[in-house]
Amino acid sequence: MREHFGSRFGFIMAAAGAAVGLGNIWGFPTQAASNGGGAFLIAYLVLVMMLAFPMLVMEVAIGRYGQANPVDSVRKLGRTPLQKTIASLVGYAGMLVPSLVLSFYAIVAGWLLAFLAAAVTRILGWDAATEWLEAFGLGRNIVWTLVFYLLTILVVQAGVRRGIERWSARLMPALFVLFLLLFFYILTQDGAMTGLKHYLVPDFSKVLEPGLLISAMGQAFFSLTIGGCSMLMYGSYLNKNENIPRTAFQVTLLDTGVAFLAGLVILPAMFVAMKNGVTIFAEDGSLLSSDTLVFVVLPALFDTMGPIGLVMALVFFVLMGIAALTSSISMLEVPVSYTTERFKASRPLMTWLLGGALALFSVAICLNFGALFGFVIRLSTQNIQPLVGLGFCVLGGWMWGRAKLFEELVQGSPELAGSVFWRIWPWYVRIVCPLLVLLVIGSSW
Template sequence: MREHFGSRFGFIMAAAGAAVGLGNIWGFPTQAASNGGGAFLMAYLFLVMLLGFPMLVMEVAIGRYGQANPVDSVRKLGRSGIQKRLAAAVGYLGMLVPSLVLTFYAIVAGWLLAFLAAAMTRLMGWDSATEWLQAFGLGRNIVGTLIFYLLTILVVQAGVRNGIERWSARLMPALFVLFLVLFFYILTQEGAMAGLKHYLVPDFSKVLEPKLLVSAMGQAFFSLTIGGCSMLMYGSYLSKQENIPRTALQITLLDTGVAFLAGLVILPAMFVAMNNGVTIFADDGSLLDSDTLVFTVLPALFETMGPSGLVMSLVFFVLMAIAALTSSISMLEVPVSYTTERFKASRPFMTWVLGTGLAVLSVIICFNFGSLFGFVIRLSTQQIQPLVGLGFVLLGGWMWGRAKLFEELVQGTPELANSLFWRIWPTYVRVVCPLLVILVIASNW
């Protein structure tokens, strides 16, 4: 019998965990700092509701309707042989996204584990170990990557309820608590209020700049992992009694809340670092080392704070590791669900086989970092994922049809027929969302 989540709380924590990852804690503050702070925040909050939430409802609905892995779930939307093959092709392309993303994501998460270990070794005065853990090197990268894969495999092999749901329900609340601890600590430091003002007070003259709007739209799309199959996958484990629009809204708000909290912590921290002599911005106002912000600026900041900074460094990298793990388990779950259902193989066996295979690919990327790392990121997140997101919304909106969509959504939402949501959403998700996604795709090519 196919597993389901044991509770609404477990599903929301798992789905929010899938969405909440390094894109929120690493990507969002970096984008905000590079695009006018408050102006970017304002645009992002608007666009996450304009694009992210409507598409999330569709993806979760497709998953719950299909009650299967992504390929078989979208295949069920087709009414003829040709439609089913077309839908399956989109499903297969979608399954490629989390697999490719995990190959580079695990490397970055391995860096986080190394910096987490470095915070511990620094507290114990082990200087040589700290230096090795913080230096960018092949050995350190491979060790960190393999340890992170091991953690991911151990959670996923335990199953939906005993693995993914149990650990998401523990780790996500811990994530929020650690964020709040860091936020209140950073606010006590000199320079924090200037960073807070930069983040929360928008420059309205920049809000409608095309570059800023496109960046905010892309961040809104990727922060909810639209087109990444994780939400469709988790939707397939959702009970028919659940209210999909309400649940999707809760996931959207949680995910956006984490991104907002990340900005509350990291932008003030950047200005504290500037106050302590750490160079953040170039002469032209651009952000230095934007891709490695959390690995350069924040450790440099914590080092200027004395013993308390070492403790806060430990807290921060624990937080980052949690965010990375809650996302990675959803990525590995996608191919695991497909292989266990298609080949009737045991979950632990397929988890170890697929996890090991992806780990080998990550090690190959480590050996060819300069040529492969950026290429895999662009291929998976900027080129394939938006196409899959577009495919899901077109299949759901046009191939599946309004009547079937209503039949699925009304389960658990009996008041749907007379709601404002139903009067607007079906047409909006068929027409407006595809146009917005095409704009995201065009900006990435």
């Protein structure tokens, strides 16, 4: 008997957890700070609705229709042996994305856990341990990467309801609460209002700059993990009586809300850090250390706050750890679901085997960091993932057919037949979305 989510709330929390990750909390504020603050925010919000939301509806619909792992779900869309073969290839490519992403994501998440542990050891006054935890050494990186894999494996092996749904429903609300606490504290600091103004008051002359639009489009696409198979996978666990467009819209709002909250916290924090003597921007206005902003700028800011800074550091890295874990469980679930269904193997066994294999690959990346880390990131997020997202649009919009697509969507929302959404969305996702994805692909190659 195939598992399903026990409630709509459980699905929304799990799907939002899959989408909410380091891309929202680490990537979005960095992109906003590098691209004019408020101008980037406006472009991002518009493009989330223009690109990410319509494609999310398609990916969830394919998953619920297939009621299987990503390969078997997309294979069901084909009507001829050739079509089924093409669809299977897209499914296998899609399965590769979360596995590759997890292999480098776990390393970054391991850094986060190390800084979280460092926040505790600093409070306890264990200076030697703190120094080891905050130094980017090989041993530290490997140890905390493996710790993060252990946490991910323990959640996924428990299954959809007892593992993924239960922990997502607990961790996501906790993430929002911690974010709000951090936001209200940061606002009390000198310099925060300048950062808030930079983030919320747009320079409209920059909104239509090609570079900014391409960056916002890419961030919108990757923010909801379009083409990463996690949403398709979770869609396959969704009950047939759920309203897919409405549920996808709620997931989109939650994901975008977390990105917005991250900007509310991190951009003001950057300007507070500048007031406290931390260098953020280069002379030409570009952002310094954008890739390590979270690990360099924010700890430097917390250090200037005295005793309360120790508590703020702990809260922040707990928050980051939650975001990382809710994403990683969705990534590991994709290959686990495939192997358990195809080979009729037990979930705990496949979770430990696949999690262990990916952990070894992550260790290999740590040992060859300069050559492999950036390469795996580019291969998965810039090369394969957009192509898979494009494949889902083509398969769902053209191969599946309007009649079958309508039949699937209308099960949970009979009012869809006469709606404006149904008059616009099918042709939009067949024509406009692929063109926008091609722009993302063209800008990233």
